[in-house]
Structure formats: C-alpha cells, structure tokens
Amino acid sequence: MTSSADSAVLADFLAATLAGRRPVHDDANAGACANGAVRWQWQDEGVLLLEPVHGDADKDAPARSVLISAGVHGDETAPIELLSQMVADIAAGRLPLACRLLVVLGNAAAMRAATRYEDDDLNRLFGGRHARxxxxxxxxxxxxxxxxxxxxxxxxxxxxxxxxxxxxxxxRASAFEQFALLPYTGGAPARAMFDWLADARIAAVLIHTEKGATYSSFTADACGATACTLELGKVRPFGQNDLARFAHADAAIRRLVSGAHADADAPMPRVFTVIGQITKQSDALQLHVAADVANFTPFARGTVLAEDGAYRYVVAHDEERIVFPNPSVKPGLRAGLLVVETTGATLAALV
Ligand SMILES: [Zn+2]
Structure with a gap:
C-alpha cells in the first residue's frame, strides 16, 4: 500500500518537487495508487512513471507510451500546475490511466528559483548539446x-x-495564443498528432525544417516519438494562472492518457513552415520590429526586418511571419524565425 509520505508526493507532485521531497518508505521509490489500478515509480527529481497494473488484457493493453513534460523552462508555471493536478487525479483514481505515462517536471532548480533557467536554456541543450x-x-x-x-x-x-x-x-503575445512546434523529422507530420492538436483547440502549428536542440526534438529523433512542443499562453508566477484558459489543452491531454475519444469535429490548426531565420552577426544587430511584437505577426514582401553590418534580412515571400524574435541572444545564434503558411499542403500530406 501507499504510505502517507508517498501519498503526499503523488497528491501534490509540484509541491513535493519544489520542496525536494521524495518518497521515503522503501528503496524502490515505487508503489501502487488509484486503489491499486496504477503502479508508480519515482525515478528522479521531477520524474515520475505511472503505469496501469492490468496492462496486458488485450483491449486494455497500454498501446501508448506518453511522456508529458513541463517546466523545462522553470518559470512557465501553468502547465506545471496542470500536470501536477493530473498526477493527483490519476493517483486518486479520478482519472483513469490507459497508457504508460512518464511525467517530467524539467528544470526543478529553476522552478524553485522562479526563473527560466540558471546558467543555460535547458531547451537548447538536448541531443548532446549539453556536452558543449x-x-x-x-x-x-x-x-x-x-x-x-x-x-x-x-x-x-x-x-x-x-x-x-x-x-x-x-x-510574448502571439497572434495565435496557443500553438505547437513540431520538430524536424525528415518525414510528413503524423495525422494522429494533428487530430490531437485539433482536439486541444491549438490554433496554429509551426513545423521546423532543421533539427533542433529541444526536448521534443530529442524524443522525436532519438526515441521515435510523435512529439511536439506546446506554447499555451503567457508566463505568470505560480498560483496566478487562470487555468481556465488552458481547459481545452488540459482536457485533450486527459483524453490522451485515459484513452477517451477526441472531438472529431474540432477544426484543424493552421500550419506554418519555417523558411528562414534572422541570425545575430554582432551586437550591432538591429531588429526593425517592435520590442513586444506578437509571435506570428505578418510582414509583406520587401520589408527589411533586420540589419547587422552588411547583413540584412528582407522578406522574400508575399508574406512572412516572425516567431520568437529575440535580439539579445549571443552573436551567432538565432534572433528570430520566419515562417510562411502551408496549411493546405501540410494537411493534405499527413501520414
Ligand atoms: Zn518554454
């Protein structure tokens, strides 16, 4: 049975992680919850495995392995709170679990310090970049x-x-408040992922055209996962999030892990594909966009978006949209992404 110390960790995984608490009663850091229906294993700080106990009865076989992470940026609190609440609901038997589930609270030290990261952006260090x-x-x-x-x-x-x-x-603000980033995989995106993104009412999807160093890029590349990064709105401190804004995504995540049917009538997101980037050459870089320009703001052909010595970025398509502009990165790094809309072609080519 689950001891009270374990129950506290499962009932408030966020608080336990912030406090550096871990299950103490046995060496395996493991046990059962949800009235015996779910096996849990605390694997590391912020890393919790949950599996259905009766996973081998054909119909109920856990056909999915689902990794859900939050807090890879420590100050992005709302999804951390949602994920912690979901763990509590699974542990208490309020949310049935129909898949293997690995819950990851990414940068626990930065979460404690209420900061994005301590020394380096964790979401730029995957795929072996940490060795640098x-x-x-x-x-x-x-x-x-x-x-x-x-x-x-x-x-x-x-x-x-x-x-x-x-x-x-x-x-920053976004023309599409909630959007997804799909890592580069070399192949067409998965219909299953788009169906899920529609179910979550995600308005827009950005498709990368080069390998990245994000966590989702790593799991897509090294683990063969159908993966995405979800941007679910603006950053606020713990306890100051209006979780109702995240209700659709939360409900879709819960349907994914509990094996419930998605809403088949949900509209597909619009799709944008990366076609270029602004690269910071030096500290002389000038971005000719407002400091608080919203993600996915469109610019017309011929617009000069950046200048840096002899370097210029000029919009070459009829319309390009800027995403993640950030002139304060180190020279040599990306100071903004440019995307064009590819909704029709992408949705027609899903596999
Ligand atoms: Zn983030």
Whole structure:
C-alpha cells in the first residue's frame, strides 16, 4: 500500500518537487495508487512513471507510451500546475490511466528559483548539446532527462505508439495564443498528432525544417516519438494562472492518457513552415520590429526586418511571419524565425 509520505508526493507532485521531497518508505521509490489500478515509480527529481497494473488484457493493453513534460523552462508555471493536478487525479483514481505515462517536471532548480533557467536554456541543450557546456548547472539535467526519455520509450511494447508533449508558455503575445512546434523529422507530420492538436483547440502549428536542440526534438529523433512542443499562453508566477484558459489543452491531454475519444469535429490548426531565420552577426544587430511584437505577426514582401553590418534580412515571400524574435541572444545564434503558411499542403500530406 501507499504510505502517507508517498501519498503526499503523488497528491501534490509540484509541491513535493519544489520542496525536494521524495518518497521515503522503501528503496524502490515505487508503489501502487488509484486503489491499486496504477503502479508508480519515482525515478528522479521531477520524474515520475505511472503505469496501469492490468496492462496486458488485450483491449486494455497500454498501446501508448506518453511522456508529458513541463517546466523545462522553470518559470512557465501553468502547465506545471496542470500536470501536477493530473498526477493527483490519476493517483486518486479520478482519472483513469490507459497508457504508460512518464511525467517530467524539467528544470526543478529553476522552478524553485522562479526563473527560466540558471546558467543555460535547458531547451537548447538536448541531443548532446549539453556536452558543449559541461560546467552549466543545466548540463546534468539535460543528460538525466534524455536518459529518462530513452529508458521510458525503450520499454514501449512492440505495437505501442510513442508520444511526447512538452508543455510551455511563451514570453510574448502571439497572434495565435496557443500553438505547437513540431520538430524536424525528415518525414510528413503524423495525422494522429494533428487530430490531437485539433482536439486541444491549438490554433496554429509551426513545423521546423532543421533539427533542433529541444526536448521534443530529442524524443522525436532519438526515441521515435510523435512529439511536439506546446506554447499555451503567457508566463505568470505560480498560483496566478487562470487555468481556465488552458481547459481545452488540459482536457485533450486527459483524453490522451485515459484513452477517451477526441472531438472529431474540432477544426484543424493552421500550419506554418519555417523558411528562414534572422541570425545575430554582432551586437550591432538591429531588429526593425517592435520590442513586444506578437509571435506570428505578418510582414509583406520587401520589408527589411533586420540589419547587422552588411547583413540584412528582407522578406522574400508575399508574406512572412516572425516567431520568437529575440535580439539579445549571443552573436551567432538565432534572433528570430520566419515562417510562411502551408496549411493546405501540410494537411493534405499527413501520414
Ligand atoms: Zn518554454
């Protein structure tokens, strides 16, 4: 049975993680919850495995392995709160669990400090990039989270599907308040993911055209997961989030893990594909957009978006939209992404 110390960790995984608490009663850091229906294993700080106990009875077989992460940026609080609440509901038997589920609260140290990161942006360190900054306080965490994902997905049953949703909130406003970023995979995006994004009422999807160093890029590339990063609105401190704004995404996540049917009538998101980027050449970079320009703001052909010495970024398509403009990155890094709409072609090519 689950001891009270374990119950406290499962009932408030966020508070337990912030407090550095871990299950104490047995060496395995494991037990049963949900009246015996779910097996849990605390694997590391902020890393919790939940599995249905009766997973081998054909119809109820956990066909999915689902990794859901939040707090890879420590100050992006709302999705962390949602995920912690979902753990509590599963542990109490209020939300049935129909898949293997790995819950990851990404940057626990930064969460404690109410900051995006301590030394380096954790979501730029995956896929081995952590080796470039071995002294960084985020480097060992990137390694641990890569290993946790690999261990989890390696244990997926042969016929099982692999999912990863990495939940974030954005720093700036967006023309589409909630949007998803799909990592580059070399192939067409999965219809199952688009059906789920529609179910979550995600308005827009950005498709990367190069490999990235994000957590979802790592799980797509190294673990074969159908993965995305979700931007669910603006950053606020713990306890000051209006969780109702996240209701659709929360409900769709709960349907995914409980095996409930998605809303088949939900509209598909609009799709945008990366066609270029503004690269910071030097500290002389000038971005000719407002400091608080919303993500997905469109610009017409011929607009000069950036100048940096001899370097200029000029809009070459009829319309390009800017995403994640950030002139304060280090020289050599990306100071903004440019996307064009590809909704028709992308939706027609889903696999
Ligand atoms: Zn983030």
């Amino acid at each position: 900054v071995p002294q960084s306080r985020e480097a060992p965490r990137a390694i641990a989270l890569e290993q946790a994902a690999q261990r989890f997905f390696e244990a997926t049953p042969a016929a099982g599907t692999r999912w990863h949703l990495d939940l974030h909130t954005a720093i």
